Amino acid sequence: MIREARPEDAAALEAFLHPHSATSMFLRGNLAAHGVGNTDHANGTTFYVHTRDGDITGVLGRTNGGFLMCQAPGKGAAFWSDCAEVLGGQRIVGMTGAPDQIGALATALGLRDADFRLRHDEPLYELRLLDLSEMPSQNRCLRRAAAEDVSWLADWFDGYHRDTGKGTLDGVDGISAAKRFIDKPDGRIMEADGVPCAMSALNARTEDMVQIGGVYVPSCHRGRGHGARIVALHLAELRDEGITKAILFAASPVAAHAYESIGFRHIGHYGIALLETPMTAGETP
Secondary structure: OEEEOOHHHHHHHHHHHHHHHHHOHHHHHHHHHHOOOOOOOOOOEEEEEEEEOOEEEEEEEEEOOOEEEEEOOOOOHHHHHHHHHHOOOOEEEEEEEOHHHHHHHHHHOOOOHHHEEEEEEEEEEEEEHHHOOOOOOOOEEEEOOOHHHHHHHHHHHHHHHHHHOOOOOOOOOHHHHHHHHHHOOOOEEEEEOOEEEEEEEEEEEOOOEEEEEEEEOOHHHOOOOHHHHHHHHHHHHHHHOOOOEEEEEOOOHHHHHHHHHOOOEEEEEEEEEEEEEEEEOOOOO
16 A cells, blocks of 8 residues: 655655656656655655565655656556555646556546646656766856846746647746746756856756756757757766756757767656646546
């Protein structure tokens, strides 16, 4: 059976997830940032664990915002049925993880393809930061966003949500997303000759590893290598802070090519599924 994790399970959770980091960074990142049992932050996560002989063999997570994450290699239908049961009565907005696992979870929850506004597998990439290709700055610099950037950043986020089709998990508009970005310590703006031309952020971070997310180049600045350059400069900064590895998933062939140009290698796929309308687990969608 599956049980809800307790604060004393944190070390065992990390030990189980670490070998599966490529498809567990949201779980690992939320665990590192918010621990077990955080009910305040939107990304605070309730962890459910399956154990055998005292060892964790599978993990399900649900953020306070209603997003599901899982790491349960080799688990059969009984495990996923148990997951659906423990989620009963809880709000769900989407799910992410290894494609076969979120497929099994969606089936257990009774979800159909028509229930999702977005459901696809994206190429998954990994890079040891020792192998990061160096890119000259060429009058480009990184900085954190500031309060006075909110207006044009809101336009960028509206463009990002429109171009990727992902929107935001809780439906916030561009202005709200921009304000959140300004508050993020790991968000970066790249300027070329003093003009903002790209943004990058982290959507998960642990002691040793990061997951890059939210990379965006506005249409008027595309075709100049800004996407690859901002990621390279951001990762070089993180490498100096002691981060040793990076993960990301590519939203398009153009993005994939940019990431490959700075050393990322394709290691598999990663599933992302966002519901058309939030559902309550246990009720017919």
